[in-house]
Amino acid sequence: MIALATVLAIRFRMTLPIFATAGDILENTALASVFFLGTWLVMLVYFGAYELDVIGAGTEEFKQVVNASVFTAALVATMAYLMQYPLSRGFFVLYFPLGVMTLLLGRLVSRRVIQRLRSAGHLNSKVLLVGSPIYIAEIHQVLARESWLGYQVMGCLVPAVHAGPETISAGVPVLGLIEDVRAVVDEFSPDIVFFTAGAVKSSTALRRLAWDLEDHAHVQIIVAPNVTDVSSERVRIRPVAGLPLMHLGRSRSQLATNDAKRAFDLFGSLAVLALVWPVLLALMLWIRLHDGGPALFRQVRVGRQGAEFTCLKLRSMSIDAEDRLAELEARDHVLFKSTQDPRVTRPGRFIRRFSLDELPQLWNVVRGEMSLVGPRPPLPTEVEQYEDDMLRRLNVMPGMTGLWQVSGRSDLSWEDTVRLDLYYVDNWSMVQDLLILARTVTAVLASRGAY
Structure with a gap:
């Protein structure tokens, strides 16, 4: 996408009548474009645009692409000024808007492909739900409805007080008790252990369960608070004295x-x-x-x-x-x-x-x-x-x-x-x-x- 933006920017700079004669722009920009491409990719990596947990859903991926692109543009402009490099201003003005557009378009297309593959049963992550049956049923309903997220529930762990049935009301197989999380992970190798509300009685118990899984590098731990249908713009996580406090913004109906x-x-x-x-x-x-x-x-x-x-x-x-x-x-x-x-x-x-x-x-x-x-x-x-x-x-x-x-x-x-x-x-x-x-x-x- 960045290479495509480079070609388009050079072509438009040399052909659009609003710009002056091209001169030696092609030679200068062709040499600098290699540096631009490498710098842009490094910034995308640095800003987390390739992290797996942001790809495929939510707006964080697009925010990181835009933030990395703005930082790259500022860095390129500063370096060109300090080094007195003869960079075409017309090329610069065309290059970064075109680059952002092509990057976002590429991300959007890849997201649609990923979501269709997930809905068809591919690229899914095996999920082990942990918590009380009522909360497991609620989370399972959401994950089943939004199949494009790629979360395939393989089973659940419940507290001892709910032991007995082979499945809960949502049809999720019960693979054991919450205390057996380490043994169940060893046996079934889930990709994600999803702790719902009611999974543990205290934060200390949750910390100990996480310790049990720390040698399973491939297993991702997700903790779902008892909050649903809240956009990311209204949620702010603020660690205070070791407590990850979740601040919920007011309803935006006004x-x-x-x-x-x-x-x-x-x-x-x-x-x-x-x-x-x-x-x-x-x-x-x-x-x-x-x-x-x-x-x-x-x-x-x-x-x-x-x-x-x-x-x-x-x-x-x-x-x-x-x-x-x-x-x-x-x-x-x-x-x-x-x-x-x-x-x-x-x-x-x-x-x-x-x-x-x-x-x-x-x-x-x-x-x-x-x-x-x-x-x-x-x-x-x-x-x-x-x-x-x-x-x-x-x-x-x-x-x-x-x-x-x-x-x-x-x-x-x-x-x-x-x-x-x-x-x-x-x-x-x-x-x-x-x-x-x-x-x-x-x-x-x-x-x-x-x-």
Whole structure:
């Protein structure tokens, strides 16, 4: 990736008309590029960008790549100045932004490949869970659901009070008692020993268990606190007097309603409307000519703090859709969509496949009733069935897209939809919004969960 950036930077420096004549730039930069490449790779290693525990998941890998790249750029600029090396400023300006872009792109592609291989059963780490059955079941559920993480649970160790059953309720084989961790590791050779909540009665007991495994260099020890669905931005580990204290930042639901997000929503929605209005007009005309009904479907939805508003969508169902609702099977949870809904019209199937029916909601965003990114806007009847935890979804603006959409949309269970929406509310960040918008494009083009 760095070599590719070098070639591109040299080529653009010599061909783009905004720069002066090339002169001897090619000779100078070709000689210096070897030093740049070596220095950049050393900095990537130094900043930990090749550590196995950051590759494949989380944002730490990308942060380390960016940090190493910025440090390399500063180092190169300083060395060129002190040594009075005739380095082309145009090349320098092109080289590092191109290098960061190609490095991040390469990391993203490799991450997708790794995650697909892990989901297919390759490159997995064998995990031995240690703790109380209730916590083991919870962790196992998460690891099984997120198979792309590459954690394959091989069994568990439980306290003596829970000894007896060959498996716990989650279907995880019980390989022994917690006190037998050394013998079980010797016999089954796991890659990771995962201590959940309830694994030990004291920190001293955990330290002794770690001592038992210190001669197993290939075994990684992971300790999971009794905390879930918290983003890394809200977690800070601070060692104090030998205690690794975990500081949890406050919920970011208030930040998700700030002026910066509103400005981004306003300018973003207006920009998209300026680009797609011909497509929107053509779709409205198609729907109107198909059966003579209205092109827009208006429905009351619940927004922030329970305020109701009229949500706009392109009509994808027949005019008598509400009267024909009884034809469908009974709802099995609050959120309902049928994969074979006979009320969907021919234009409706097309616009639903690519989520074009939601384009009019850009006007809801302009009016301040919705956001580009946020939880799904619920119906008043759905809100009436909400439990206390679900009401937290109403702390932020509902969105045209969100974690629920990029994670499968209608293919998700109701529980997973709630979990993702609550995660978004508590862990909001502008970077996460941008990532969700980028993932929305691929989710829409792939038509995942759209019907």
